[in-house]
Amino acid sequence: MKRTQWQGWGPGEQAQQHYLVEPRALAGDGDVRYVSEFLRASGWRDTSKRGGPLSMESQDRTVRIVYNPYVPPGGWTVNGAAKGHQDEWWAHLGSQTPVEIVAGLTDALTRPRSAHAPNVWAPFQEQRWRTPPNAEHVTAISPDGSAWMQYHQAPGGEAMWWSGANDGQGNGWAAQFTSSTPMHLVQAFSTALASPEPVMRPLGRVPRSARIRTTSVSVLPSQLGAWQQARITAARAAVWSRNSARTGRPHAAARPHFPVDGTRTRR
Known part of the structure; x- marks a missing residue:
């Protein structure tokens, strides 16, 4: 296996082996801070209690996010309060849902709602997911059959969004959204689920599955830190931009961050 160093390596740093995993839906949970640090940088309050689960609350206190992997069924719970014409809603995502999704x-x-009408199914159509014509419920299935999204209409009239992934070997997760969940949020989830981009996992955190493909990458701790900081900086810049727009102060655009490419070994 041939390896070369990243450009710009600093003295005293040791490369760490990571893997780019695809499909992303089967990559395993990942680092919770990918979610929590972005929310914190976007102005959300950390309401976690010492020794308890992660708990975050929006600035207007209408949305609460809890991550608790210890109490069944475990995972992420998002609760939205009723506000104006918006009914109360909730979503639950299993503990093995990749943090990128x-x-x-x-x-x-954390972002203003787009003026365009949301379309939950558009990301799946763009990525050529299958939509079985004779399915009991409206469903989209990934090309490899490992992930799905479904609008489930129960006989009694109750409806909900149901999604998940399963490799047939015990690895997987499920997610549910009430029918009252704002459609632009469901579309944001479906966009992340349908994305063909791989996600990165460190050595030892890649699920054992015949259904995933991996690419070995050697990276530095400082490199990983820079990528995470770029995401946090983007969140802070968005908050500052919105605040500047409200107060009428001019602002400069945030400079994009591009990670340095390294050597990849496919397996």
Whole structure:
């Protein structure tokens, strides 16, 4: 296996082996801070109690996010209070839901709603997910069959969004959204779920599955820190931009961050 160093390596740093994993839906949970630090940088309050689960609350206190992997069924719970014409809603995502997919929903909670009408199914159509014509419920299935999204209409009239992934070997997760969940949030989730981009996991955190493909990458701790900081900086810049727009102060655009490419070994 051939390896070369990243450009710009600093003295005293040791490379760490990571893997780019695809499909992302089967990559395993990942680092919770990917979600929580972005929310914190976006102005959300950390309401966690010492020794308890992660708990975050929006600035207007209408949305609460809890991550608790210890109490069954475990995972992420998002509760939205009724506000104006918006009914109360909730979403639950299993503990093995990749944080990059969770962030599709939670990042969207920090941004203004788009003026365009949301379309939950558009991301799946763009990525050529299958939509079985004779399915009992409206369903989209990934090309490899490992992930799905469904609008489930119960006989009694109750409806909900149901999603998840399963490799047939015990690895997987499920997510549910009430029918009252704002559609732009469900679309943000579906966009993250349908994305063909791989996600990164460290050595020892890649699920054992015949259904995933991995690419070995050697990275530095400082490199990983820079990527995380770029995400936090983007969140802070968005908050500052919105505040500047409200107060009428001019502002400069945030400079984009591009990670340095390294050597990848496919397996």
